[in-house]
Amino acid sequence: MQSEPISILQLSTADSCFDDRLTELLAWENVSDQKVEQIVGDILAAVRQRGDQALIEFTNRFDARDVGDVRELEIPPDVVSEALAGLPAAERDALDLAAERIRRYHQHQKQASWHYREEDGTLLGQQITALDRVGIYVPGGKASYPSSVLMNALPARVAGVNEIIMVVPAPGGELNPLVLAAAAIAGVDRLFTLGGAQAIGALAYGTETVPRVDKIVGPGNIFVATAKRAVFGAVGLDMVAGPSEILVVCDGQTNPDWIAMDLFSQAEHDEEAQAILISPDMDFLEQVKTSIGKLLPTMERASIIRASLERRGALIAVADMTDALALINRIAPEHLELSVASPEDWLPGIRHAGAIFMGRYTAEAVGDYCAGPNHVLPTSMTARFSSPLGVYDFQKRSSLIMCSAEGASTLGKTASVLARGESLTAHARSAEYRIKS
Structure with missing residues (x-):
């Protein structure tokens, strides 16, 4: 069954107006109204x-x-x-397995308090x-x-x-x-x-x-x-989140139906979600577009997917995979799928992405539910300066400072000079009281 042809934006980095059109595509301000x-x-x-x-x-x-x-x-x-006791066994088992994987992953993020002592006995550290x-x-x-x-x-x-x-x-x-x-x-x-x-x-x-x-x-x-x-x-x-996003980068060697469904997986969230595919293979982009038209009528949320893809989706042709890498860092996606050979080779060049799904067999959907890493991720290009939700978001750090008598005398001299340079006399005298005569 073929649906009405979908009108999804097709761009090329070779286009003279590409930068402007990409900027317009990515624009979304969640609290501007x-x-x-x-x-x-x-x-x-x-x-x-x-x-x-x-x-x-x-x-x-x-x-x-x-x-x-x-x-x-x-x-x-x-x-x-x-509610937990009344769940069907399959749903209970799925929740339990997902919870165990999420818990185990996040246990690796736990931070411990630490401190060290300097030669004069001064203690410095951090309490978590x-x-x-x-x-x-x-x-x-x-x-x-x-x-x-x-x-x-x-x-x-x-x-x-x-x-x-x-x-x-x-x-x-x-x-x-x-x-x-x-x-x-x-x-x-x-x-x-x-x-x-x-x-x-x-x-x-x-x-x-x-x-x-x-x-x-x-x-x-x-x-x-x-x-x-x-x-x-x-x-x-934690963050001010916008609509869900996925950026798929493919070398043209993955089943186009898989890629189309990966794009659907985020587009079905709501009409403002964004799904973008990047590839250096023009023929492959057309194959994915054909798959989109073929698979869309089979989706329960077809109208939402269509609206999302037509409003904010795109198929982008790049010159090569180096060109694709530059786009990744510009878009700074919430979810990045690297559907390519040797995805590990890409990691040193990727600076901005919320979560990176590596290889042809890694669907973003497993990250939403049960892979282990958190699915609360930075959106709307905020991956340039923020990170996924994690244990560190629920912990605070307090600095520890304990001067020995010798350390207080040594540091007091430096503090005194700097404080008087800022005309903060009480600061200076407070430090000076501890200086050994």
């Missing part, structure tokens, strides 16, 4: 001022619910446990401590994401966070049992059926029922992203 900012600002102000009552009002309005008491928004622990309480936001609008529960909560548990508060929207009061089961497996302490900007406000400021957290992690829609940016400072953030 003033109307969204105003709505979010009003919601946050209401939550800060009226607490639980505001949460009830916004939940009823936006999630089509009929909540009368804020206690209805919290899922009791026994309900969470029952976990955050006290974190909030994890799990999307729950167009789809349910039990995988996001595992990816957000398990690194926090490995880091040693004392308390994990989870929020997830439940439109119409419905919540996927898999989401509850994942919360049980990941060790979530409290779970609230809250979504949108009001959920972010509750976690950032606290209400009579929802405790204030130290950091909020997890992706969401434009209202969630806008709210996260607005509350930064009152609370820590």
